[in-house]
Amino acid sequence: MGKCLFLRSCILWGAVVAAMLSPAAATAQQGGTVVSLAWYSPAQPVHASAMSTLASEILVRTSVEALAMEKSLSSLEQFYSYPLVFWPLASDLPTLKREEAVVLGQWLRSGGTLVLDWTGGAAHIEQAKLALDGLVSAILPGAQVERVPKSSVLYRTFYRVTYAPGRTRLVEDLFAVSYGGRYAIIITYNDMLAAFERNSEGQYRRDVVPGGEQQREDAIRLGVNILLYALCLDYKDDRIHMDYLKSKRNWRLPVDDGQ
Amino acid sequence: MRFGDSELVFGVEPVSLAGLALLCVVLLALGYFGVSYVRAAGWGRGLLLSGLRALVLTTLALLILQPGLVSLERVLWTLPESFTKKVVHPVDPERLLGLVPPLAYSQPPQWDASGDIYLESVIVPPMAFIKSSTKVLVDVVNDGATVDAQVLVSPVEDGEAVASDVQRVVLQPGRQQLAVSVTPTRLGVSAWRVAVEPQGGDLVPENNMRVFSLTTTRDSLRVLHVAGRPSWDVRFMRQFLTSLPGADLVSFFLMVEAEDFAPHGRDELSLIPFPIDDIFLDELGNFDLVVLQNFPLGTYFLVKEKHARQLAEFVRSGGALLVVGGDQAFRAGLLEATAVAEVLPVDLEASDALGDYLAGSFEVIWSGAGRWHPATVSLFNEGETPDGAELPALAALNPLGSVREGAEVLAKVKVAVAGADAVEYPLVVVGGAGEGRVGLVATDSLWRWAFPPKPDSQSMLVYRGFMSGIVDWLSWAPGSQEFEVAATTSPALVGAETAVQVCGRGVTSNRLKGKKVLVKAKWIDALGSQSPMALERAGEFLGSCAVVVLPPVGAGAWSVEARLESGEGSGGGQGSRAIVAVEPRHKSFAQRLAEAFRPVLERPMVPLLINWSAEFNLPGATLEMDKPRLDQLWRHPALFAMLALLVALEWGLRRKWGYL
Numbered sequence: 001m002g003k004c005l006f007l008r009s010c011i012l013w014g015a016v017v018a019a020m021l022s023p024a025a026a027t028a029q030q031g032g033t034v035v036s037l038a039w040y041s042p043a044q045p046v047h048a049s050a051m052s053t054l055a056s057e058i059l060v061r062t063s064v065e066a067l068a069m070e071k072s073l074s075s076l077e078q079f080y081s082y083p084l085v086f087w088p089l090a091s092d093l094p095t096l097k098r099e100e101a102v103v104l105g106q107w108l109r110s111g112g113t114l115v116l117d118w119t120g121g122a123a124h125i126e127q128a129k130l131a132l133d134g135l136v137s138a139i140l141p142g143a144q145v146e147r148v149p150k151s152s153v154l155y156r157t158f159y160r161v162t163y164a165p166g167r168t169r170l171v172e173d174l175f176a177v178s179y180g181g182r183y184a185i186i187i188t189y190n191d192m193l194a195a196f197e198r199n200s201e202g203q204y205r206r207d208v209v210p211g212g213e214q215q216r217e218d219a220i221r222l223g224v225n226i227l228l229y230a231l232c233l234d235y236k237d238d239r240i241h242m243d244y245l246k247s248k249r250n251w252r253l254p255v256d257d258g259q
Numbered sequence: 260m261r262f263g264d265s266e267l268v269f270g271v272e273p274v275s276l277a278g279l280a281l282l283c284v285v286l287l288a289l290g291y292f293g294v295s296y297v298r299a300a301g302w303g304r305g306l307l308l309s310g311l312r313a314l315v316l317t318t319l320a321l322l323i324l325q326p327g328l329v330s331l332e333r334v335l336w337t338l339p340e341s342f343t344k345k346v347v348h349p350v351d352p353e354r355l356l357g358l359v360p361p362l363a364y365s366q367p368p369q370w371d372a373s374g375d376i377y378l379e380s381v382i383v384p385p386m387a388f389i390k391s392s393t394k395v396l397v398d399v400v401n402d403g404a405t406v407d408a409q410v411l412v413s414p415v416e417d418g419e420a421v422a423s424d425v426q427r428v429v430l431q432p433g434r435q436q437l438a439v440s441v442t443p444t445r446l447g448v449s450a451w452r453v454a455v456e457p458q459g460g461d462l463v464p465e466n467n468m469r470v471f472s473l474t475t476t477r478d479s480l481r482v483l484h485v486a487g488r489p490s491w492d493v494r495f496m497r498q499f500l501t502s503l504p505g506a507d508l509v510s511f512f513l514m515v516e517a518e519d520f521a522p523h524g525r526d527e528l529s530l531i532p533f534p535i536d537d538i539f540l541d542e543l544g545n546f547d548l549v550v551l552q553n554f555p556l557g558t559y560f561l562v563k564e565k566h567a568r569q570l571a572e573f574v575r576s577g578g579a580l581l582v583v584g585g586d587q588a589f590r591a592g593l594l595e596a597t598a599v600a601e602v603l604p605v606d607l608e609a610s611d612a613l614g615d616y617l618a619g620s621f622e623v624i625w626s627g628a629g630r631w632h633p634a635t636v637s638l639f640n641e642g643e644t645p646d647g648a649e650l651p652a653l654a655a656l657n658p659l660g661s662v663r664e665g666a667e668v669l670a671k672v673k674v675a676v677a678g679a680d681a682v683e684y685p686l687v688v689v690g691g692a693g694e695g696r697v698g699l700v701a702t703d704s705l706w707r708w709a710f711p712p713k714p715d716s717q718s719m720l721v722y723r724g725f726m727s728g729i730v731d732w733l734s735w736a737p738g739s740q741e742f743e744v745a746a747t748t749s750p751a752l753v754g755a756e757t758a759v760q761v762c763g764r765g766v767t768s769n770r771l772k773g774k775k776v777l778v779k780a781k782w783i784d785a786l787g788s789q790s791p792m793a794l795e796r797a798g799e800f801l802g803s804c805a806v807v808v809l810p811p812v813g814a815g816a817w818s819v820e821a822r823l824e825s826g827e828g829s830g831g832g833q834g835s836r837a838i839v840a841v842e843p844r845h846k847s848f849a850q851r852l853a854e855a856f857r858p859v860l861e862r863p864m865v866p867l868l869i870n871w872s873a874e875f876n877l878p879g880a881t882l883e884m885d886k887p888r889l890d891q892l893w894r895h896p897a898l899f900a901m902l903a904l905l906v907a908l909e910w911g912l913r914r915k916w917g918y919l
Contacts, residue, residue, distance in 0.1 A: 063488035156529040231489035244531045
């Protein structure tokens with residue numbers, strides 16, 4: 001197993017380096033087709049390799065030309081250059097000023113998608129949920145944080161994912177805030193980005209519990225799904241896709257257990 | 260005399276004013292003679308002689324004026340056997356002056372008329388939907404007995420009628436409304452012919468047919484959106500397409516590439532195979548608009564020549580195609596090597612471009628055509644840029660080839676070249692191909708307008724307006740035409756000139772004064788027996804409208820296309836269109852009969868010369884009526900005898916009494 005993973009990691013990093021050195025990629029990096037992955041973490045530093053890993057996995061697994069940002073965004077105004085932003089949150093949740101909440105709310109209403117990734121562990125998770133409710137209310141007045149049902153397109157945008165994996169598995173489900181018929185804010189409580197961090201030798205830095213490497217693979221798949229949801233919205237809910245999957249692959253949408 | 264569809268009214272003119280004047284002269288002369296006779300012969304003899312002289316003069320005056328006596332003459336004409344009885348009402352007798360000489364008017368004549376069937380009017384809905392049945396109401400008048408008939412509806416096109424819906428009906432006597440079905444197969448305005456053919460023929464077949472125009476649109480817009488890979492440009496395009504009212508959207512995005520490393524099995528994916536044959540062979544005709552976005556039509560391994568050929572034929576047959584750029588689009592995807600290249604408004608092979616896909620920062624420059632074209636005119640009001648928005652620069656460009664004849668470049672960009680002058684490349688190009696339309700957007704960065712980098716930017720409104728305008732124009736939406744074209748009188752009549760008015764829509768109307776309009780008109784015969792006639796006319800806009808006059812023609816329809824003479828904003832070789840129906844002057848049988856009676860009856864009394872004969876070219880049964888006739892006095896010998904007697908009596912009395 002370890003040999004297979006090592007071999008795959010070599011192929012993966014080799015492909016990433018080759019892709020980044022190719023003229024097409026050089027052109028694509030500067031053109032309109034490239035999808036940038038940006039993150040914002042004024043208080044919680046994010047290991048840069050997490051985003052690079054996610055971008056590389058997307059590059060290898062899908063047709064999307066993904067590119068991680070070299071550095072994080074330093075202000076909310078910079079959000080307007082990126083339709084998708086990851087924001088890892090720790091125990092000290094931010095308190096937005098009124099003008100900051102207005103800027104962020106306008107960005108979301110314009111079409112931006114925000115992924116909030118809780119990294120604080122189990123200790124303060126309940127306070128985090130309450131604080132997030134307040135944060136969302138400040139950004140999008142009237143909006144509510146809701147559990148994403150298992151039948152949601154977010155779980156099948158590219159991969160079939162049945163739970164919300166990350167470095168941990170504290171909460172089974174994804175949560176989200178809807179606006180304009182789409183999920184404008186997606187919330188995961190399982191420290192998803194940490195599962196992608198690598199060291200200088202290319203090895204994963206953090207252990208994933210309790211599911212180990214399979215859970216890490218599931219986390220990557222969830223990351224791919226989130227990006228493709230931001231790019232394709234409810235494309236996979238189109239009837240022609242559902243009819244095919246139900247008839248040819250004998251799919252049945254998961255029955256929500258109401259948790 | 261007046262007439263309507265079911266009545267004939269006769270009247271007789273009173274005596275003329277000249278006659279009244281002559282009568283006054285006679286009375287004055289009598290007065291003079293009377294005074295002379297009374298002075299000469301005294302009151303008794305003077306009055307007697309005056310009376311006799313008055314009688315003589317009056318008789319002479321009557322003979323000169325010839326007021327005649329009105330009597331009724333029973334006349335018979337033959338008419339078609341199927342005619343039924345109809346009552347004709349007389350003129351109101353109080354309208355006539357009861358002057359001397361005595362006058363009269365006719366008794367209500369009873370006449371057996373009709374047998375004619377004619378179309379009184381056609382009621383057309385303001386809009387019809389393509390390939391959907393639409394009801395058109397036809398008012399039919401049957402002046403005869405109950406008869407079986409056929410109602411035929413057919414489009415008026417070059418040559419003969421293309422197809423005809425036939426409905427069998429039973430026409431009762433009187434007026435009735437029929438509902439006929441029309442199923443248009445083309446968008447825009449079209450001319451149609453409806454005709455009623457009664458079994459056994461009709462007396463006046465010319466009034467059994469009418470031409471009308473029908474405006475056809477879509478009840479829903481069926482869109483196929485195919486993207487080469489997911490991107491932000493694809494995301495915001497999909498978001499726009501799903502927001503269109505009445506749009507049915509089917510999307511296919513290529514989410515994996517064949518060379519991808521796949522650490523997963525197929526069952527772990529929610530992806531489905533790309534149904535290339537279903538889309539491009541079997542189901543393509545069910546779509547109205549195809550959007551190819553960054554799709555490598557020339558290099559994708561599943562796309563064969565037959566698929567590209569079918570897509571090209573889809574456009575030529577009336578479909579709409581929008582091709583959006585990206586790193587796999589146009590020449591970057593070898594589109595020039597496919598059959599679709601033949602229907603594009605640019606020649607992709609004729610290019611001296613710096614590459615197939617350029618990255619950089621490109622500012623949009625709107626062309627003159629872009630400010631007038633129906634697809635983009637709504638973006639501009641009085642300013643030089645789309646109102647109220649500073650548009651973000653574009654990050655990429657697909658250099659296109661040379662623009663083909665008839666195509667319009669709505670927007671362009673300038674590309675800086677090291678050591679040389681900047682080069683302009685078209686960014687948005689539109690054109691027509693066969694019955695369809697094609698639009699090209701040579702970038703994958705338009706999403707920056709939909710998701711602007713500045714919080715207070717209004718560029719998302721420009722994005723939405725631009726996309727809506729392009730989609731409306733490509734799909735022949737009725738409101739996307741540049742001009743409103745209509746005849747000043749509707750319908751136009753056979754044998755009369757037709758005046759066609761061309762008026763600007765919306766914001767264009769304020770900028771038309773002094774400009775010239777070119778109208779191309781084609782007359783098509785309703786019966787398909789004569790060759791079409793084409794001509795061109797020019798006019799000048801006085802204010803927001805211009806009028807051109809078309810020559811008199813026969814029954815049928817004018818197909819009119821209007822554009823600015825300079826060619827601006829004409830949209831890919833196709834101007835604003837309208838159909839003007841040309842109909843024969845409809846006369847009912849009663850109108851024809853009344854016109855035939857008129858020269859017989861309406862004659863002034865001074866002089867009195869009545870034509871006693873009347874010719875009616877009517878086969879068949881009988882028309883019976885009491886025709887008023889004026890009997891001239893000098894046809895009565897008794898009047899002459901009386902005159903002679905009076906003259907002799909007066910002469911005799913004057914001789915006896917010694918006053919000669």
